[in-house]
Amino acid sequence: MNxxxxxxxxxxxxxxxxxxxxxxCPTLGVSSNAINGIGMGLATTFVLVMSxxxxxxxxxxxxxxxxxxxxxxxIATFVTVVQLTMQAWLPSLYAxxxxxxxxxxxxxxxxxxxxxxxxxxxxxxxxxxxxxxxxGFTFALTLLGSIRELLGTGKVxxxxxxxxxxxxxxxxxxxxxxxxLGYLIAIINRIKKT
Amino acid sequence: MQYLIIVISAILVNNIVLAQFLGIxxxxxxxxxxxxxxxxAAAVAFVMTLxxxxxxxxxxxxxxxxxxxxxQTISFILVIAALVQLVEIILKKVSPAxxxxxxxxxxxxxxxxxxxxxxxLTITRQFNLIESVVFAIATAGGFGLALLIxxxxxxxxxxxxxxxGLKGTPIALITAGILAxxxxxxxxxV
Numbered sequence: 001m002n003x004x005x006x007x008x009x010x011x012x013x014x015x016x017x018x019x020x021x022x023x024x025c026p027t028l029g030v031s032s033n034a035i036n037g038i039g040m041g042l043a044t045t046f047v048l049v050m051s052x053x054x055x056x057x058x059x060x061x062x063x064x065x066x067x068x069x070x071x072x073x074x075i076a077t078f079v080t081v082v083q084l085t086m087q088a089w090l091p092s093l094y095a096x097x098x099x100x101x102x103x104x105x106x107x108x109x110x111x112x113x114x115x116x117x118x119x120x121x122x123x124x125x126x127x128x129x130x131x132x133x134x135x136g137f138t139f140a141l142t143l144l145g146s147i148r149e150l151l152g153t154g155k156v157x158x159x160x161x162x163x164x165x166x167x168x169x170x171x172x173x174x175x176x177x178x179x180x181l182g183y184l185i186a187i188i189n190r191i192k193k194t
Numbered sequence: 195m196q197y198l199i200i201v202i203s204a205i206l207v208n209n210i211v212l213a214q215f216l217g218i219x220x221x222x223x224x225x226x227x228x229x230x231x232x233x234x235a236a237a238v239a240f241v242m243t244l245x246x247x248x249x250x251x252x253x254x255x256x257x258x259x260x261x262x263x264x265x266q267t268i269s270f271i272l273v274i275a276a277l278v279q280l281v282e283i284i285l286k287k288v289s290p291a292x293x294x295x296x297x298x299x300x301x302x303x304x305x306x307x308x309x310x311x312x313x314x315l316t317i318t319r320q321f322n323l324i325e326s327v328v329f330a331i332a333t334a335g336g337f338g339l340a341l342l343i344x345x346x347x348x349x350x351x352x353x354x355x356x357x358x359g360l361k362g363t364p365i366a367l368i369t370a371g372i373l374a375x376x377x378x379x380x381x382x383x384v
Contacts, residue, residue, distance in 0.1 A: 068275070069272065174215070182367030
């Protein structure tokens with residue numbers, strides 16, 4: 001597989017949310033508006049790229065039996081880096097993402113890519129795979145966040161589209177997350193078929 | 195009284211799956227029939243209670259005295275991973291049938307965000323040890339309740355006529371949305 005394909009793979013054909021459906025918890029939890037979606041997406045992208053890089057470099061030296069715990073430690077290290085950085089420079093975003101930042105550790109996408117891709121491929125390909133998957137994840141989160149924000153409050157990225165009182169608060173709350181994602185996946189399934 | 199509030203809040207008002215979006219992957223993955231759902235819920239309850247006790251002790255007797263609480267994420271996830279291994283070994287020995295049924299999802303409890311989520315939540319909410327244990331058991335109960343209701347609905351749905359595009363995950367998500375709406379009705383209680 002060439003490099004461009006590897007990058008595009010995560011973005012489209014194997015989009016982590018819409019196609020392989022990994023990492024649902026942060027997707028539903030932080031997508032109440034578009035800004036949170038982008039913030040979470042980029043934080044996850046950073047962790048994905050860095051952990052893919054390190055895993056691809058050290059995979060040959062780790063005994064097979066302890067590989068999962070070792071990958072988890074690598075991932076947790078970068079999550080701690082993101083956590084401390086965000087706390088220092090983006091305290092308001094950190095506050096609204098809350099618990100979901102430390103929970104990047106248990107995001108199935110990150111461990112899934114380390115196990116399925118990075119440990120078998122070289123450094124450059126692994127970085128590209130991490131970037132593709134990360135941007136695919138960011139795209140999905142931002143799309144979901146924008147739709148929920150638009151339906152719920154009439155705004156996208158805090159830009160007023162229609163007055164707030166016509167919005168339905170339900171879409172910002174928990175049930176809206178499930179319902180919007182359900183219909184999005186249904187639409188994408190329909191498009192893929194034709 | 196305070197324990198009752200913790201229990202009601204964790205099971206009904208702030209249900210871990212339907213209000214806080216933790217543990218969605220097993221919620222969608224093992225909810226196709228109610229007996230596997232029960233097994234998963236039991237495994238989660240066991241691991242969650244144990245891991246909350248252990249992480250509580252680690253936080254207050256190791257990380258805090260040494261002023262290294264920034265290592266929280268790394269140390270918690272390692273403890274949880276070790277515990278899951280332990281449960282896997284025990285289950286393999288005691289109940290091979292259940293071990294077969296849970297299959298791929300048992301190792302995935304490690305990456306089940308409810309476990310790490312509850313461990314971190316008990317620290318941020320500054321519960322004491324007993325409150326933490328009560329909170330962990332109640333949260334696991336809430337997870338089991340949501341999983342069981344959902345599995346039963348999905349079993350019923352096998353017989354209904356669903357539009358082609360909505361089959362599988364989309365209809366499951368929409369069902370979960372309606373279930374979440376129903377649980378929102380509890381929000382005034384506590």
